[in-house]
Amino acid sequence: METIDLKTASTRELNARLQGEGAGSNAAFEVLHPDGRHALACGLTAPIAVSIKGHVGYYCAGMNENATVTVHGNAGVGVAENMMSGLVRVKGDASQSAGATGHGGLLVVEGSASARCGISMKGIDIVVKGSVGHNSAFMAQSGHLVVCGDAEDGLGDSIYEAVIYVAGKTGKLGADCVEQEMTSQDRATLTELLARAGIEADPASFRRYGSARTLYNFTIDNVGAY
Amino acid sequence: MRESQIFDRASIHEIQRAANEGIYRIRGFGAKRAVPHFDDLVFLGASMSRYPLEGYRERCDTDVVLGSRFAKKPLHLKIPITIAGMSFGSLSANAKEALGRGANEVGTSTTTGDGGMTDEEREHSNQLVYQLLPSRYGMNPVHLRKADAIEVVVGQGAKPGGGGMLLGQKISKRVAAMRDLPEDIDQRSACRHPDWTGPDDLEIKIEELRELTGWEKPIYVKVGASRTYYDTLLAVKSGADVIVVDGMQGGTGATQECFIENVGIPTLPAVRLASDALKELGVHRRGVQLIVSGGIRTGADVAKAIALGADAVSIGTAALIALGDNRPDLAEEYEKLGTAPGFYEDWQAGNDPAGITTQDPELEKRLDPVKAGRRLANYLRVLTLEAQTLARACGKSHVHHLEPEDLQALTIEAAAMARVPLAGTGWIPGQNF
Numbered sequence: 001m002e003t004i005d006l007k008t009a010s011t012r013e014l015n016a017r018l019q020g021e022g023a024g025s026n027a028a029f030e031v032l033h034p035d036g037r038h039a040l041a042c043g044l045t046a047p048i049a050v051s052i053k054g055h056v057g058y059y060c061a062g063m064n065e066n067a068t069v070t071v072h073g074n075a076g077v078g079v080a081e082n083m084m085s086g087l088v089r090v091k092g093d094a095s096q097s098a099g100a101t102g103h104g105g106l107l108v109v110e111g112s113a114s115a116r117c118g119i120s121m122k123g124i125d126i127v128v129k130g131s132v133g134h135n136s137a138f139m140a141q142s143g144h145l146v147v148c149g150d151a152e153d154g155l156g157d158s159i160y161e162a163v164i165y166v167a168g169k170t171g172k173l174g175a176d177c178v179e180q181e182m183t184s185q186d187r188a189t190l191t192e193l194l195a196r197a198g199i200e201a202d203p204a205s206f207r208r209y210g211s212a213r214t215l216y217n218f219t220i221d222n223v224g225a226y
Numbered sequence: 227m228r229e230s231q232i233f234d235r236a237s238i239h240e241i242q243r244a245a246n247e248g249i250y251r252i253r254g255f256g257a258k259r260a261v262p263h264f265d266d267l268v269f270l271g272a273s274m275s276r277y278p279l280e281g282y283r284e285r286c287d288t289d290v291v292l293g294s295r296f297a298k299k300p301l302h303l304k305i306p307i308t309i310a311g312m313s314f315g316s317l318s319a320n321a322k323e324a325l326g327r328g329a330n331e332v333g334t335s336t337t338t339g340d341g342g343m344t345d346e347e348r349e350h351s352n353q354l355v356y357q358l359l360p361s362r363y364g365m366n367p368v369h370l371r372k373a374d375a376i377e378v379v380v381g382q383g384a385k386p387g388g389g390g391m392l393l394g395q396k397i398s399k400r401v402a403a404m405r406d407l408p409e410d411i412d413q414r415s416a417c418r419h420p421d422w423t424g425p426d427d428l429e430i431k432i433e434e435l436r437e438l439t440g441w442e443k444p445i446y447v448k449v450g451a452s453r454t455y456y457d458t459l460l461a462v463k464s465g466a467d468v469i470v471v472d473g474m475q476g477g478t479g480a481t482q483e484c485f486i487e488n489v490g491i492p493t494l495p496a497v498r499l500a501s502d503a504l505k506e507l508g509v510h511r512r513g514v515q516l517i518v519s520g521g522i523r524t525g526a527d528v529a530k531a532i533a534l535g536a537d538a539v540s541i542g543t544a545a546l547i548a549l550g551d552n553r554p555d556l557a558e559e560y561e562k563l564g565t566a567p568g569f570y571e572d573w574q575a576g577n578d579p580a581g582i583t584t585q586d587p588e589l590e591k592r593l594d595p596v597k598a599g600r601r602l603a604n605y606l607r608v609l610t611l612e613a614q615t616l617a618r619a620c621g622k623s624h625v626h627h628l629e630p631e632d633l634q635a636l637t638i639e640a641a642a643m644a645r646v647p648l649a650g651t652g653w654i655p656g657q658n659f
Contacts, residue, residue: 015437038430043367043438059421059434077430078421084363096422101362103406119420120362140414142408158414160407164275167529212411216411217394 001028004030011037018067021046036076041069047086061088064105096133099126102143108197115152118145121162127197137164137172146193148201156209160216163208165190165207167201176215183209233553250484252391252571253315254520254541254583256384256477261492263475263521264530266640267633268649279618284422286614292466292540293375293444295434295513300444300467301353301375303538304333305610306625307528310472310519310542311357311377311448315392315401315413316479316573317546319346321582323595324549328602332610336437337377337540340390340415342404343369350595355446358435360389360416363405366436373435375468376435377429377446380419380457383476383484383493383520390415393480395537425460432465433647446470451496451520452489458503462514470540471500473520477543479583480574493520493531495643498630501535510535510627527611533611533628534644548605549598550580 004014018041023026029215034040041050048066052060055073059106064083071079075090083102090098093111100116100125108115111148112130117191118137131149138154150168157174164177165186173179190203215222229235244249271557272278279286294301304346309325316339317325323346329336335353339635342364343356354375358365370376392401400411422431432445447461448470461469473493475510478486504510518536522528523544529538552560558580563572571585581593617625620632633643634649642647642655 009436010431012441016440021439039434039437045367058427058430062434063370063438065367078428078434081421082362082367084366100420101365103366118419120416123360129279138420139414159541160411205338218249218391 001030003030003032005032005034006037007033009147014040018044018048018050020049020208021056034073038076041067043178044086052143055092064088073169074111075109080124080183081106083107093130094128098128099124102126104143106196107192108198108199108220118143118162121145125193125196127193127199129197129199129201131168134171137162137177138174139166144193145187145213146190146197146206148199156211158215159209159211165193165206167207170207170209173209176212177209178212180210185217203208227514248312250482252393252480252574253486253571254477254479254481255486255571256475259487260640261474262494262637262643263406263492264313264494264527266494267530267635267644267646269526269529269533269616269620269632272621276621277304278621279614279623281618284618285623286618287313288610291514291627292482292515292517292538294515295467295509297444297467298376298440298442300372301335301355303335303346306532306610306613307522307606307609308355308517308538308540309336310540311337311339311355312378312542312546313341313479314344314393315339315341315396315405315585316583318581318584318590318593320590320593320595321546321549321598322347324593324598324602325545326354326594327599328351328545328548328606329353331599331603332606334488334606335374337470338373340379340392340581341364341401343372344404347508349604350599357448360408360419361405361414362420363413363415370435371439372444373439375444375446376439376559377465377470378432378435379448380461381450381452381472381488382478383429383472384449384478385461385473385481386452387417387484388481388489389417389543391480395578396574396585401585427463427479428461428464443470446517447470450474450476450489451491451493454496454499454501455493458500458516461505462507462509468515469500469504469519469656470517470519471496472593473497473518475521476519477546478573484604487606490563492643494534494640495524496520497534497536498643498645504535511537525609525614526616529613529616529625529628532625533632534630535610536569539596544605545602546582548602549582550593550601551578551582553580556580581625592609595597599624621650 021098025046031052034054036057038057044067047066054073057076067172075094080088081100090107093127094113100115115133118133125145127146127159134152135154141160146168153171154174156177251502336351337355355375394410442468446465449457453474474490515537519540575595633646
């Protein structure tokens with residue numbers, strides 16, 4: 001395992017090193033003293049493993065492809081934003097907009113995530129062991145958001161085809177987001193997501209939320225919802 | 227009979243339409259109301275006190291470098307006129323290809339739009355600016371790296387503070403797939419970015435974009451003209467290489483008419499406010515470039531915008547007209563839609579007879595991207611020649627040497643907004659007390 005110490009290396013040097021790994025590389029890296037620095041381990045393309053020992057700032061693992069990035073601490077705004085594939089794991093809590101607009105891959109937050117978790121998600125799967133803040137999965141297009149704790153007000157506001165599973169309490173649901181039947185297929189999907197995330201929870205304790213699809217086309221009859 | 231100035235025929239028609247349909251009017255095109263514009267300015271050609279350059283003989287350069295502040299690979303354009311962001315989805319694939327072909331012929335850039343980058347667009351655009359919009363439709367790191375520059379869109383002139391709506395009739399299978407949304411639904415584009423909320427955040431976002439692309443690409447920040455002076459200051463503070471300011475006349479594919487006509491300020495004051503901000507920061511023509519758009523139609527508009535401080539302009543509506551939008555030979559087709567050449571504005575509807583603002587495969591076939599691209603190139607050449615002609619008449623060997631001192635205003639409003647003297651006087655309203 002190669003160690004990169006951010007006490008001496010710049011963000012550019014770190015990212016250039018990680019981004020320089022070839023498509024077939026499965027090298028492992030340990031990053032020391034992140035100290036809340038922004039844009040760490042972003043734009044990775046190879047299936048490498050990056051272990052960051054400490055708290056990170058904004059946009060850690062942004063637009064990740066294939067890599068496995070583990071943050072041994074808390075993550076700032078937009079962790080794994082627009083992720084395409086791979087795995088990002090936050091051992092602590094995540095700030096706002098975790099997994100925002102992600103297209104694929106899996107984001108695991110072992111603590112809680114703040115507001116707008118999974119905002120505008122486009123295929124990413126997100127598993128949060130704790131709770132999520134307000135307006136999570138806002139305008140979520142596809143993918144899954146699993147919340148093992150509670151979800152604040154505005155969950156799934158203006159949601160499209162993404163699916164949300166919540167084990168705990170929900171606040172006031174967002175516009176066009178409704179509780180839906182939890183089918184056997186949902187339980188299978190949820191079981192698989194929890195297993196991939198390495199999080200123990202009882203799938204039977206979750207409820208499913210999704211789009212009522214009443215706002216998919218703009219009509220004046222829905223004016224009260226706008 | 228006496229027509230009311232307040233309840234004129236257009237107002238009466240709109241009241242009747244609203245009463246019948248119960249929904250606000252959504253349309254394309256830009257603001258149609260009269261606002262102070264570049265027409266209200268004139269150049270002071272050289273005479274006794276200035277020395278003109280000889281037309282067709284002495285050089286008047288037009289090249290512009292965009293993104294020289296931080297990017298390792300700035301854009302070098304041969305002309306100071308670029309193609310504004312217009313999405314695949316709003317426009318047909320043939321229209322996007324034609325824009326690229328036209329721009330390539332004259333050595334300038336095109337811009338993607340809200341919907342991602344298509345392969346055809348990349349293939350046919352030698353210099354392509356990739357927009358990062360609030361919706362992030364189609365956004366991916368592969369295209370980010372393929373781009374020649376990145377434009378963070380905060381707003382646009384037709385709707386500062388507003389999002390967008392691509393109506394379901396324009397959502398083809400391909401458009402839906404690119405945006406990861408179901409077909410036939412109205413696709414909303416958010417008005418705020420999902421992962422940053424202010425200039426301090428944007429500074430970090432720009433750092434991420436640079437880290438994602440090895441600090442190679444110029445980063446533009448585009449704002450709709452409103453609080454332009456402060457927006458420009460903050461965009462520069464956030465680390466932008468290029469500021470794009472889109473005046474209220476800027477076009478759109480689909481927006482509420484009340485928004486188009488009533489939000490934002492005209493291009494004329496916006497260019498002055500933006501260049502003032504850059505000058506205050508000491509970066510005007512020294513590191514941060516200014517692109518201005520919104521109602522650019524002629525080489526005179528180009529030259530006046532540059533004289534007021536722009537490094538380049540961008541065109542959207544005019545480019546579509548050059549491709550073939552609103553052309554007279556489609557009069558019968560327009561009549562079937564209840565309109566006429568010169569008035570067609572329903573770019574949101576998806577039934578454009580010219581095959582430009584549509585996703586209908588049969589309509590799209592009507593636009594030959596090679597011929598349309600040639601028409602655009604012709605138009606861009608004319609704009610450039612006109613701007614050069616005016617610059618030479620003012621004694622300038624580069625269009626960037628034009629300055630506010632070369633202009634006077636025909637109206638008090640334009641004098642106040644552009645901060646050049648009312649013609650024949652030394653009076654700049656709001657100054658010279």
